[in-house]
Amino acid sequence: MPLLKIENLHTFYGHVHALKGINLEVEEGEIVTLIGANGAGKSTTLRTISGLVRPREGRIEFNGHLLNNVPAHQIVQMGISHVPEGRRIFTTLTVMENLMMGAYTIRDERVIQENLERVFTLFPRLAERKNQLGGTLSGGEQQMLTIGRALMARPRLLLLDEPSLGLAPMLVRAIFETIREINAGGTTILLVEQNARAALKIAHRAYVLETGRVVLSGPAHELMQDERVRKAYLGER
Amino acid sequence: MQFLQQTINGITIGSFYALVALGYTMVYGVLKMINFAHGGMFMWGAYIGLTVTTGLVALVGYASPWALVPTLIAVMVAVAGIGVLVERVAYRPLRTAGRLAPLISALGMAFILESLARNVYGASWKTYLPGLVPGGRVALLGNVRISVMQVLVLLVSFLLMALLYLFVYRTRVGTAMRAVAQDHEVSRLMGIDVDRIIATVFLIGPGLGGMAGLIVGTYYGSFDFTLGWSFGLRAFIAAILGGIGNIPGAMLGGMLLGIVETFAAGYISPQWKDVIAYVILIFILIFRPTGLLGERVAEKL
Numbered sequence: 214m215p216l217l218k219i220e221n222l223h224t225f226y227g228h229v230h231a232l233k234g235i236n237l238e239v240e241e242g243e244i245v246t247l248i249g250a251n252g253a254g255k256s257t258t259l260r261t262i263s264g265l266v267r268p269r270e271g272r273i274e275f276n277g278h279l280l281n282n283v284p285a286h287q288i289v290q291m292g293i294s295h296v297p298e299g300r301r302i303f304t305t306l307t308v309m310e311n312l313m314m315g316a317y318t319i320r321d322e323r324v325i326q327e328n329l330e331r332v333f334t335l336f337p338r339l340a341e342r343k344n345q346l347g348g349t350l351s352g353g354e355q356q357m358l359t360i361g362r363a364l365m366a367r368p369r370l371l372l373l374d375e376p377s378l379g380l381a382p383m384l385v386r387a388i389f390e391t392i393r394e395i396n397a398g399g400t401t402i403l404l405v406e407q408n409a410r411a412a413l414k415i416a417h418r419a420y421v422l423e424t425g426r427v428v429l430s431g432p433a434h435e436l437m438q439d440e441r442v443r444k445a446y447l448g449e450r
Numbered sequence: 451m452q453f454l455q456q457t458i459n460g461i462t463i464g465s466f467y468a469l470v471a472l473g474y475t476m477v478y479g480v481l482k483m484i485n486f487a488h489g490g491m492f493m494w495g496a497y498i499g500l501t502v503t504t505g506l507v508a509l510v511g512y513a514s515p516w517a518l519v520p521t522l523i524a525v526m527v528a529v530a531g532i533g534v535l536v537e538r539v540a541y542r543p544l545r546t547a548g549r550l551a552p553l554i555s556a557l558g559m560a561f562i563l564e565s566l567a568r569n570v571y572g573a574s575w576k577t578y579l580p581g582l583v584p585g586g587r588v589a590l591l592g593n594v595r596i597s598v599m600q601v602l603v604l605l606v607s608f609l610l611m612a613l614l615y616l617f618v619y620r621t622r623v624g625t626a627m628r629a630v631a632q633d634h635e636v637s638r639l640m641g642i643d644v645d646r647i648i649a650t651v652f653l654i655g656p657g658l659g660g661m662a663g664l665i666v667g668t669y670y671g672s673f674d675f676t677l678g679w680s681f682g683l684r685a686f687i688a689a690i691l692g693g694i695g696n697i698p699g700a701m702l703g704g705m706l707l708g709i710v711e712t713f714a715a716g717y718i719s720p721q722w723k724d725v726i727a728y729v730i731l732i733f734i735l736i737f738r739p740t741g742l743l744g745e746r747v748a749e750k751l
Contacts, residue, residue, distance in 0.1 A: 265635060289641035301636045303629050313622070314629050318641035366641065 216241040216401055222271035224261045231257040233425040239403055244396050246404040246412040248446055249422035255405040256298055259372045263295035264288045290318045294368035298375045300355040304348030308339055311347050311358055315365030332361040353384040373404045389415055409446040413437045454594045456716045462600050464708025465607035469662035470685030471700040473655030479631040479695045480651050486556040487536055489682015490563025491656040495529045495663020496673050497571055503582055513581030522661055529660025530653045537652040568675040577672040603665055611701055618697055691731055693744020702742055
């Protein structure tokens with residue numbers, strides 16, 4: 214049984230039909246990436262899974278539980294953490310307070326300490342800056358903080374929305390390396406990226422979205438060879 | 451000497467403003483909305499306090515300042531209840547309706563709370579029973595004196611403000627409150643039940659406001675149903691002055707407004723105190739439009 218199973222998912226923003234029947238599966242332990250142009254529905258798919266928007270039709274099943282009507286704050290508790298697009302850290306809270314908000318659903322102080330150590334091992338920079346206000350961090354550090362904050366809940370499934378957006382090339386490489394590391398530690402990842410090349414390189418499988426529909430899917434290394442993908446998303450002629 | 455005396459009086463009145471201003475600023479923090487019904491809730495604190503003390507005195511047979519202790523608790527619980535109820539029926543259904551609808555709803559609740567008070571208690575001035583207020587004065591330096599009531603008022607106000615500060619800046623739920631003030635959506639992604647945090651704010655803000663109502667009622671001795679507007683608006687101005695959305699700002703703004711008003715009345719003219727006080731405040735806002743401690747809000751708007 215897949216960890217996440219999405220069937221015929223339809224989501225609307227007002228009158229805009231953003232998702233038009235998405236089918237998608239993520240197996241435990243995988244990195245799956247969603248690629249596609251702006252407005253294809255990648256972020257909306259993540260937002261529907263994490264409960265920020267409600268689907269009009271279809272099913273989202275996680276670990277055998279139907280998520281359609283579960284409020285966002287309870288979905289976190291079920292094991293899904295969503296890192297939204299655009300480094301939305303709490304700028305007026307310290308780095309430490311940001312991380313503690315990530316662990317909001319956990320009451321066991323020992324588990325929180327364990328998760329904190331893990332995050333600090335992954336991002337030593339955050340440990341150095343733990344008493345600084347989030348707003349004083351650099352762009353790359355803020356991105357580390359959004360990911361670290363999500364990991365504080367120790368999710369089974371991590372939803373990442375454009376983690377490389379607006380970062381310098383060297384930092385992009387570091388972020389993708391970190392994603393692979395997180396996955397190696399046992400966390401399943403659903404990754405949305407504009408940077409299709411880098412995403413396909415670390416992913417096991419990929420789905421290509423166009424205007425709210427899945428138009429192509431398969432193992433990432435196969436899609437990387439696919440002519441349509443190479444032309445449309447990898448910038449080749 | 452007169453300066454010290456005026457300052458003490460100013461701080462006393464300032465602490466009333468601060469307690470009420472905290473309610474405006476906390477609600478603005480999490481909802482970006484001015485809760486115009488807050489003055490009404492504060493006024494209900496004075497009325498409920500009146501009922502409870504009258505009942506207690508009838509029960510015991512004599513009036514003692516000790517009656518204020520259970521009254522304070524009863525008022526806090528009752529007004530916090532009003533706050534949560536108002537949020538549930540008048541604000542939560544309008545959560546996604548933009549900014550204007552909740553504002554109108556708040557004004558409506560303000561009128562409802564005021565009319566209810568007038569209909570239940572009548573339009574005449576109400577007076578707390580004599581004997582409830584501790585008498586006596588303590589000499590400070592030379593001929594500067596502070597009444598026992600003032601000492602108590604200041605102690606209670608500062609204790610409440612210190613507790614609130616510790617709650618908001620040192621606890622898990624308080625931190626979540628600051629997180630919600632910044633970003634509802636990301637707060638939900640952290641597993642924070644945003645509606646519950648907002649309800650908590652409507653428990654604390656009106657709770658403090660209700661206590662302030664009781665304290666103001668007993669300090670001045672008498673009041674009527676216009677207390678909510680007259681006093682509530684001043685506290686609202688104090689919140690703006692300190693930087694709305696900022697908790698230390700509300701405390702500072704309240705103190706400053708109280709002191710400026712008292713100085714204007716004491717040194718210049720009691721008839722002109724409002725004119726002078728508000729001209730000064732307008733000047734402060736010209737140079738610091740976001741209020742004294744309001745940078746964070748400016749960043750967001």
